[in-house]
Amino acid sequence: MRRFCIAFFLILIPLVSCTSLGKKDNPVPAESRSENTTLIPRTTGPVNSWNIENDRLVIQGEEPVSIIYDLGKSASKAALNSAETYRYSVRKRPDGPTITLTLYRGNEEILLAFQGIREGAVLNGLEVQAEGENTVLLKSSDREWIIQENKKTLIDWGEGEYTVYVSRIGRGTLADQPPFRCNLILLKK
Amino acid sequence: MKKYLVLAAAAVLLFASCKDESNYINYERDDSYADTDGDGIPDVAEQPGTSFYNLPLYDWGARPNQPDLFIHIAPMNPATEDGGMMLQKKALDRVKAKFLENGIALHFDVGSDGLYEGYDEITRRGTDAYNLSGRSHMVPYSQYIDISGENYSSNLNDLMDEYMPSNRKQIFYFMVMGSEQYTYNGSSGIAYLFDRRFLITLAGWGLGFGTNSTLGLSYENIENYTVNTQASTIMHEFGHTLGLRHGGDINENYKPNYYSIMNYLYQLNGLPRIGTNEWDRYYYERYMESEDYPYQNDVDNWADKMTTSYPDSYYTDSYNYAFLLPIDFIDSPFSSTYNMDFSYGAGGDLDETALDETLGLRQSGSGSIDWNGSGTDDSPVTENINVSDTVYGTGTTTLSDFNDWGNLYFYYNNVSAGAARTLHNEEAEIATECVPRRPVLPLMETH
Numbered sequence: 001m002r003r004f005c006i007a008f009f010l011i012l013i014p015l016v017s018c019t020s021l022g023k024k025d026n027p028v029p030a031e032s033r034s035e036n037t038t039l040i041p042r043t044t045g046p047v048n049s050w051n052i053e054n055d056r057l058v059i060q061g062e063e064p065v066s067i068i069y070d071l072g073k074s075a076s077k078a079a080l081n082s083a084e085t086y087r088y089s090v091r092k093r094p095d096g097p098t099i100t101l102t103l104y105r106g107n108e109e110i111l112l113a114f115q116g117i118r119e120g121a122v123l124n125g126l127e128v129q130a131e132g133e134n135t136v137l138l139k140s141s142d143r144e145w146i147i148q149e150n151k152k153t154l155i156d157w158g159e160g161e162y163t164v165y166v167s168r169i170g171r172g173t174l175a176d177q178p179p180f181r182c183n184l185i186l187l188k189k
Numbered sequence: 190m191k192k193y194l195v196l197a198a199a200a201v202l203l204f205a206s207c208k209d210e211s212n213y214i215n216y217e218r219d220d221s222y223a224d225t226d227g228d229g230i231p232d233v234a235e236q237p238g239t240s241f242y243n244l245p246l247y248d249w250g251a252r253p254n255q256p257d258l259f260i261h262i263a264p265m266n267p268a269t270e271d272g273g274m275m276l277q278k279k280a281l282d283r284v285k286a287k288f289l290e291n292g293i294a295l296h297f298d299v300g301s302d303g304l305y306e307g308y309d310e311i312t313r314r315g316t317d318a319y320n321l322s323g324r325s326h327m328v329p330y331s332q333y334i335d336i337s338g339e340n341y342s343s344n345l346n347d348l349m350d351e352y353m354p355s356n357r358k359q360i361f362y363f364m365v366m367g368s369e370q371y372t373y374n375g376s377s378g379i380a381y382l383f384d385r386r387f388l389i390t391l392a393g394w395g396l397g398f399g400t401n402s403t404l405g406l407s408y409e410n411i412e413n414y415t416v417n418t419q420a421s422t423i424m425h426e427f428g429h430t431l432g433l434r435h436g437g438d439i440n441e442n443y444k445p446n447y448y449s450i451m452n453y454l455y456q457l458n459g460l461p462r463i464g465t466n467e468w469d470r471y472y473y474e475r476y477m478e479s480e481d482y483p484y485q486n487d488v489d490n491w492a493d494k495m496t497t498s499y500p501d502s503y504y505t506d507s508y509n510y511a512f513l514l515p516i517d518f519i520d521s522p523f524s525s526t527y528n529m530d531f532s533y534g535a536g537g538d539l540d541e542t543a544l545d546e547t548l549g550l551r552q553s554g555s556g557s558i559d560w561n562g563s564g565t566d567d568s569p570v571t572e573n574i575n576v577s578d579t580v581y582g583t584g585t586t587t588l589s590d591f592n593d594w595g596n597l598y599f600y601y602n603n604v605s606a607g608a609a610r611t612l613h614n615e616e617a618e619i620a621t622e623c624v625p626r627r628p629v630l631p632l633m634e635t636h
Contacts, residue, residue, distance in 0.1 A: 036399030036411050042504075042512050054332060068374055089512070091477055092394070094425070094456045096375035116375055120579060170372040174336070175429050175440075176379045179580050 229601025264303025268330035272397030300326030432598030437591020534592025
């Protein structure tokens with residue numbers, strides 16, 4: 001009997017230790033395992049609410065979407081509160097996505113936020129060019145503006161006056177860093 | 190008698206699992222030792238009963254007749270439910286299998302936590318479970334992480350200094366499964382060329398698990414997408430440490446005939462199937478590029494070319510806003526047949542001033558590709574076909590394939606056992622843009 005016990009424990013202990021080490025408790029609630037909406041690269045819909053947290057503007061609509069947003073809450077509050085619908089699109093690239101978020105009041109575009117745009121991109125008719133170390137050149141069909149990084153700049157363009165805010169200008173030198181990229185916000189006054 | 194046999198077998202099992210490594214013969218780097226497979230581990234340290242810098246590499250699978258590359262993975266505590274930070278075992282399986290096909294043994298060591306199957310964390314022991322050390326390699330969560338620099342709360346070099354044991358710095362590559370980069374937010378990863386350090390940053394990429402009824406994606410589709418994206422990115426960044434650039438031996442990117450996941454054209458969508466719609470990744474890239482740079486090309490033309498063969502790839506949202514997704518591509522990232530590989534250099538040249546569209550990617554068995562989107566297969570055609578590379582891809586030149594597998598650089602095979610032992614991070618960074626040189630390692634720390 002004693003031998004049986006020893007043999008039993010000698011086999012049981014490694015077996016138990018192996019299987020119990022196998023899996024931890026599931027850290028994610030079961031309901032989040034069902035519908036995965038984060039893969040849709042483009043969505044449009046009504047703006048139910050918004051928030052800025054951890055440098056991100058989060059729009060709660062039919063699907064929650066977010067974009068890096070460095071302009072801050074106070075400067076954007078009026079526009080964000082009046083936003084009725086949004087359009088959001090992501091283009092995945094190995095060296096970082098380009099993301100566009102447009103907020104509308106009726107048919108009027110009241111806020112455009114761009115994340116990770118590259119040199120030469122044309123955004124609603126505005127071309128983005130690298131300029132100095134901390135500046136970006138914006139070009140419309142007939143005008144140009146030099147925009148300082150992390151500084152609000154007013155421009156007259158298209159149908160009105162906009163606050164422009166450029167942040168996180170990156171000039172990559174290593175592999176998988178694009179030679180130029182930045183984030184840009186156009187906020188209609 | 191049977192009882193005794195069972196007892197004896199159990200005792201042997203227990204004994205075997207409790208090897209006394211203190212009796213191992215320990216070796217350190219010495220230039221006089223033979224290293225048949227050129228992996229930086231001397232043959233004598235790839236024998237039973239030996240260790241290398243007190244690491245039992247033979248027990249972990251190292252052998253003298255196959256290059257063995259050991260990778261210390263430091264998973265960042267995910268802290269969120271972002272599937273992009275949850276390192277999938279299947280992703281490592283796929284990378285390992287691809288290298289093994291080419292005679293190279295990869296030995297990932299994630300440690301005792303931070304490895305997942307779906308959302309479930311697994312913590313098995315042993316080489317097959319990528320847990321060699323039996324200890325946690327986890328590093329604290331940080332919203333941002335970069336390769337170096339002072340403005341970020343976490344960076345690759347500091348983490349290596351702090352969390353990688355000094356003896357491992359003699360033979361292990363170092364990978365952090367991190368969150369996202371600050372300035373280059375969203376970049377899938379970053380690495381030093383001809384080096385041992387690389388960083389994966391896939392947080393915020395929409396990776397995860399579940400189903401998507403809108404896009405008609407099953408759980409398997411989404412799991413494949415997450416696993417394939419992680420696997421491809423790990424192989425891509427590791428490829429940089431092995432000396433590969435986005436054009437093989439050159440920086441020029443998006444060369445369609447460079448049949449490698451080092452090429453951005455294929456890193457996230459995988460390699461096209463030669464002879465069967467081998468144009469799909471190219472047309473899709475032209476379509477996407479036309480959207481961002483509308484002055485360059487015709488979006489609708491490239492979209493139409495795609496949908497001729499992939500009619501279901503058009504997705505229209507509730508506001509009737511249409512766009513294309515690469516879901517139905519042959520061997521797409523949503524499929525289990527996804528193909529990621531380094532190039533074998535078998536492709537012919539593509540002269541952008543005289544393209545023969547009937548020759549496609551110029552691999553054996555290639556079909557045709559309408560490089561300029563004219564609707565017919567012409568020759569000769571002049572077209573810049575790697576227009577997405579706005580730095581090196583401008584103008585019309587001759588594009589070449591490159592034999593990646595035949596030109597891998599093993600960092601530790603180039604490490605000297607000499608006395609001048611300082612390798613400063615900044616020096617290494619400069620080296621990334623230069624011809625590879627013979628690095629030297631810092632002295633072992635004494636305990």
